[in-house]
Amino acid sequence: MKRKILSFFVIGMMILSICNIHSTISYASGVNLIIGRNADVPVFEPGEEVRFAIPIENIGADNANDVIVSLDTSDLEKFPFVIDKMATTRRISSINAHSDEDAVFYLKVALDAEAKIYPIKVDIVYSTEMGGGGQISQTVYVKIENNRKKPSLKLMDVKFEGDSLLSGQSTTMKLDIRNEGESLVKDLKISLEGLKADGIRMDGYMEIPKIKEVKAKHFQVVPIKLYADENLKSGTYELELSMKYKDEYNHEYEQKTKIYVPVEGVSEQELDFGFENLTYPKEGVNTSEDFTIAFDLKNLSEKDAKNLKVSVDGGSEILPKSPSIKNIKSLASGKSVYLEFVFFAKDGIESKNYPIKIDITYGLNGSEENHSISQYVGVYLKGDNSKLTPKIIIDDYNYGKEYIKTGEVFPLTMSFLNTNKNTAVRNIKVSLTSEGDTFAPVGSSNSFFINEIGPNARKKRNVKLKAKVDAEQKVYNVVVDIEYEDNTGKQYSAKETIGIYVIQEVRFETSDVKIPSDIFAGEPCALSIDYYNLGRGILRNMMIHTEGDFEIKDGSVYIGNMEAGKDDYYDVTIIPKKEGKFNGKIVFKFEDAVGNPHEIVKDFEINAQKIEEPPMPPEGMEMQKPKTSKRWIWIAGGGLLALGIAIFIYRKKKKKAEEVTIDE
Template sequence: MKRRMLKRTLHFTLALIFVMTAMLSLLPADVAMATTVHDRSNFKFEADYYNYLSPGENFNFTLTVTNKYDQKITITSIFLNKGAAISVKEENGDPYTVFIGEIGIEPDGHKTVLSDHIMQFVGNKYNNTFSLTINYMFENGEIGNTSVEYRIDVKEDENFETDPYTPILQASVAENASVTAGQFSALNITLKNISGAATARNITFTPVYETGSPFIHVTVNGTSIKEIRPRAVDVIKLSVNTDKFVKPGYYPFKFKLTFTNAWGEDFTTEHIVYINVVNNKQDAKLIVRTSSADNVSAEAGKSFSVPVYVVNSGNYFAKDITITVKGLSQDTFMLSSGSSRITFDRINGGSNQKFTLNLLAAKGLKTASYPLSFKVEYTTESGEKVSEEQEIWIPVTGSGDAVNALEILNVGTSMSTVTPSDIFDVSVTIKNNGNTQTEQIKVSADGTDALLPVTQNLFIVSKLGPNESRTLNFRFQPSPDAKRGSVPIVIKVGSVDGSGNNAMISQAVSVFVDAEGGESDPNKNVPKIIVESYAYEPRQVKAGEQFTLHMSFQNTHSSKTIRNIKGSFNVEEKSNETGNVFTPVDSSNTFFIDEIRPKGTYDWTLNLYTIPDAQSKTYTVILSFAYEDEQGNPYTEQEIIGIPVYQPSRFEMSEFMLPSEAYMGDPIYLNFSIYNMGKTDLYNVKMYVEGDFAADPMSSYFGNFTPGYMEWCEINLIPMQIGVNKGKIVVEYETTSGELMTYEKEFAINVLEMPSFDPGFPVDGGFPMDPGMEDGGNGGFIGSVWFYVIIGVVVVGVVVTIILVVRKRRKNKEFEF
């Protein structure tokens, strides 16, 4: 009994283990927060993120980095690989920039560089990996980078491919896909049909032009794709023109795909891929500077001249240029002659203009370098108005100062224009002009708060012999919050203790910082309203009919609410006969929205009527918005959508005038008219005859029919068999949308056998004569009834032949297929 109970208990336990194992096997892997560790020789990366996701789902990503180097490193930026399965959910719209800044990590130390960073899974079960590239810098200025890859486990989408009749197209571009600003560039978009059963056919590409997009013109090279079978891939080849003034970077490229399945159902899908725009050119940028070749210097209390160069370091022209000298005073510099305001009409890219200032240095100036400020105003080729302040530095020898044995021979920079990510060198050459050795010389470089030293900014030269020179090198990088404009770098040289004849001397050089930092720009961080999506019902908008337009508007800002939104609907193109192409039904073309919260949407529906004479094409609709932010600041915005209109064709043919019966071999003349009774042109109109008849002509080509056009047609039919002969006139033509249409009209004629003559039928003299007339003729065929009948038939035949020949010559548009 005990053995039996023990055996049952063992069986129950094994069954329970089996059931639990089976249930656990049904659970998805990594259903909780996962920690992924990449342990390498120089780094250790620990990533915490929820990696079991559905397409489109947001998640938090935390990354901790351990530094295994024997020196401190500073992480400067983190980027996603292009084409990654995730994107960054940030306000700036860049889906690939994860982090830009500075995070220092000591040797054997670790820091969390990303903490609950919000990301979005934009891939699918076929694209579920992403890589992070971490850029870093050592204390000596050397830079490096490393990459680490992560994976997403994709939840099965219950709605995915439930309809086996729906093709699903996935669009992508190569990771290194790029276009060049200001010119047409080739771009290939790969389309993959990820449906398991449905074939996509007649795939048509339509670009979506949005306000602010750098892509200004897109054309398709070649024809539309005929079909993409399930799991198959094809490529759309494009030629893309980009705004020549756009800044380099990644931009969203939006487009629509229109296609059908094997059963003729229509589908339209929207897609976005991110394209790298390369711009090796830049808009006009004016820099005021002096040349070292001019050896500009001044002496306190004396007049001097300063040759000033206005250099356009950009690739495009600047116009309406005004340079105003600022800060002139009796304590520094004053004009000895000339004007403090200089103007130029235009300076082309890569060129410069020169002007000379005649100045007087104040008597009380000490030996040092003093700034001379300018207000620079101009308009770039792109239309941007620029107003900024720049300065140059003038070395001055003070009156009564002792002659210094030390001299700064040259100060130069490796780059004249820098960005916050650039590291540049400043070289300084000093010389001992004395007859004795100079010791303990201090050389420093000060770049103000706008420039951060990458290496030490103070050198001590232990000794410098007579007439000996020494060159020193400093390295700087602009501060992330540096203002845009010229920044001076002051070089100071003197004895460590300030003793002897080596009093402190200084000289300055400046660099232009091209940055977006500093004071906030009122034009930035502006809340924007866009058309997130739109659709119309029915799917084919026909001329002369009503349709419903559904639109969804979105506030793209992540924190600002927009209020008092007034919108209007307008079509630029009008009809010559009936005015606006689209007319609102039971409403106006304006609307009002109280508010849209950050990242919120508002749906708007409008019933429209399409005028009857609208042409078959896509009409551009402009949506204008006027709105306010939370502080009451007014803004305006415009969005553009396209609505394709279909104008039905209307081809007609007149009634046929035909006998009900005819004899075998006898010609039958068929006359009728054909008309274009629609409001759109018909192209490549051609006609041909089918059936039990020989026809002359068998086919004809008429060319194009404008609205209201009529053509008269004549066809000579010859029956080919006895009995009911059937035939039809077939007309083919193309509509304005390229659709091939066919019009057919049938007819039938009962054909009889040609009657035969009775041999005994009297031919000559067989008819009874009136009395007294028996001898009136000579008898025979000439003069008989049949003689005259035959003569009449011949005459009629000749007349008909002449008519046909004349008409044939007139129909010079006809040809035989």
Template sequence: MKRLFSFLLSLMLLLSGISFNLTRVKASNGDAISKSKDIASVDMPITPIDTSTYMATLTIVEGDMLKFSAGDLIKVPVAIKNIGSHAAKNLIITPDLTDKECPFTLEYGTLSKAIETINSKETANIEFKLRIKNNVAEGMYPLKLNFKYSNVFGDKAVTMVETINVKIVNDSVMPKLQLEKITTTPTDIKPGEKVMVDFVVKNKGTIEAKDVKVVVDGIGKNFVIVNNSNSQYLGTIAGEEAKNIKLELQAADNIEKGGQAIDLKLSGKDIPEETYKFFVNVGGGGANLNPKLIIDRYSFQPKLVRAGQNFDMNLSFFNTNANKSVKNIKITLTVDEKTEGSGSVFSPVNTSNTFYIDEIPPKGRVEKNITMFTVPDAKAKTYTLTANFEYEDEDGKELKATELIGVPVVQQTKLEIGNIELPPEGFIGQPIPINVQFYNKGKVTLSNVMIELKGDFSTENGQYFLGNFEAGNSESYDGSVIPNAPGPLKGTLVFSYDNTAGEHVEVKKDFNINVMEMPAMEPGMDNMPPDMKPATSKKKLIISSSLFLVTVAGFIIWKKNKKKKGMTLDE
């Protein structure tokens, strides 16, 4: 009977979760029952679990550079990976389009995307349909994504911001107004007569020109505008569209004979003002007009003159007089501005700054091509080159005139990249740190500076958008490559920027590293929590990772010693 009672008591204690050793119970039946009651009445403490620490860690998987054209309806792919050990629930991703400089707009539909669950080590793919604005300048633009999610226990939501860099090219041509097809009726007038001027204003761009206005200027006392003001508002001109304008003028009674110049100024919203000249030919009567010599057209090759280089300047000299020729023409080119180190900004190559033209007939034109050199320390700006004319008319009368030429100068850019610092070896799936210093040794700011890691590998901080990089400054870039296969691994660091001429420049630097297999862990141990793994497995993991840690530690120590040596040398 006693043995049966002891068996039943042990069974009760086991069911209640309490370990009890019956071999130590030597009391009577009553004592045994009393002790069992005391043990059953003990309250076991329960430690609460903080579930808010079981949060996912999300990141955007970097892929190829996204490149789109201005004005396009685009699909922006986003790959979101959970690199943590816990799942993410009820994820909401919303692009931030509130910035005034943001080139993206929502075309239709909802802006946010929802994902119910992303488990540990899983990747979810979504895309956003957006429209790029038409008038966006070419460059690199950040697209900010706001993340909000919770864990599987429904704890307080986590918020974070990730950024995708998007390159936008603009194949569209910005609006540009041009004066075309000028005709006068009649073609030749007398003093006091009226003349109807027809001309065409064309938008040479593919994007519409807004708030277009035409202003008549430079008529002086030679003409008056009939039944109109000197300003006409044309409104909007679509891309590659033309509008016809009529202008009625009346010549003064004392107007001189010959070609009389009139200026037309064209302007629009966000469009620089352009001034064009046209001529009304005046025949009989009036005073005897002296022949006028002007520069009616000039151009440069290249279009933007670079400091420290030669450029070809083509000049067209036009005799506005319809009856008289000009002869013995001497033209001298001068520039008033000088640099501190080099003197005059421009100097002719293999010739002097003065040249001679024998004769230009009535309504005739002569072109000259001159090679000029721009000093290296010329600042980036538009300089004024003065052309001084000395010439004679048919009767030998000496005349003088002056014309101004605007020469746009841009400075050379010089981005210098230091040696790439990285460990000599790495392991599959393990980040390999990469560091490099770079310097702007030019004299102008580089804009839209972007650094990219390219190769057959995954990356961390594989794209870095610096923005503007001022002259004389230095920066450093830190990123990581994550190899996917063993063997020699080749990669490229690509530095890109826009120079002052609006050109997109790329500078590349290659690197190599040897990748080895990571020693394998025991089967099934990689998915177990750290506190559940046997001590022997932990030791094996530490031993298998030691070589990688020593390699990275050695690289960091080498880098610090190198910097310390560099400081000693500088001192």
């Protein structure tokens, strides 16, 4: 009996144990949390304040209480957010069975966060209603995209004082640099590569100062003083500009770009000289009388001049009495040397102001090439004008307008000037001849007589001429032969030439406007007109258009140039909107050979009729079928015949092509 009771007790304890085990397993599996299932990877940008929501789903049968969600920040180098709070945890009071909640973190993305995908470990601790609890860990992902432009420096311009470097001199080069990026540039260090001691180098031992910062989208001008070696030849020399800098997160960058430096060598540089304390005769100088020109020649340049040669030249009328060439071995910058030259004038020259040329030839240190500059001094000489030959010239002429039309009679006015200031001329005969006899005198011969023209005086004469009808359009020369005597009876002759522009007269004609006999309101109507260039000249830039109180289809047309003797036609379609009479005009616009505008207007009138509808048949009677016009029968037959011929030709060509293909 005792053994049975003991057996029942053991069996009962085992049943209770099994029930307790079942109860424990059911409790532990009652909460099942899943992090971020079916959620998209969030995308953020550096510097952005974001709402980072982590979805947590409870797919178990029991509620999860006191849910603590934490972000793992053990490795901050792999954590893209700024930690500005003491804790990166969020508490959710409960997540019911078969429901979900978001653990929301308000964070700021680090400005220096790299653009990539970051794994974020999420730890969750929770409790259950039965007094138990659990924890899980899972990794979610965050994507950082950096759409902001990194700091980027761009060399916008390079400027030089005087547009280039001069060999042997220092020049300031200015670099215009712009920050094209959207963030700050700091600690900018600039250097030049390619500098040489015997080429282009920095002036002295100065370094280019470091630039503290360049704001986004701002310019920075960097002056650099360079020196070009005195033996450097003209050309463009290449340097490399290196720019090293940091962004606001101390990321380092380096950019390089080419700079091309223009150099003007010694051989192309010119010196500047001054003629100081210049003395020369201010009053008139008589012939055979000595006079002096003297001055201090000063080197106004920054370079020394060598092998100077100073020469003077007064032409054939003024001759040197002292040596006309003086040599100077060197003339330092800012120094001067005194020079003096003595001249005299020949007998029998005309009284007037004569130029005397002073020419300076020099060289430069470092170059074998010579340069020269010139200066002129004017001296008035009193000559014997009584011995000068009297001359007659045409000092003015006109024919009343800019051009003459063919066949036109026009007055030609000429002014004859005696250039001698002391001697009169007389018995003057003037004869006119023209190229190809283009101009014929009207009412007189081609010659006329002038009794006398006093010293430095003028006489005007007028002749009537007529241009040939068939003359070509161009400038024709009229030759004026002049025969005359001085007061001693000595005979002279002169020849003058004047030009007269001849153009062809415009002769533009048109036919009457061709108008159809029947015009109906609302129906298109075709008008046409013929036009002709009957002249000998070209008509340029011709345009034709139609105007009127009706609709005009494609009424304006540009013809361009119309050659002489050509003809053409113009057609236009108009549509009168209603019945009645309407006035219109066709306008021709063009330019002649010399650019004068012309406008020809051709007026016309149309009478638009109303379209009459066919009468309705009496009630009870069928409308008779219209008889087919024989004209349309012929047109249809002709069309069928043309179609048949086209088909026959097409088949014949096709068959021939096939035969050729077979032969091949």
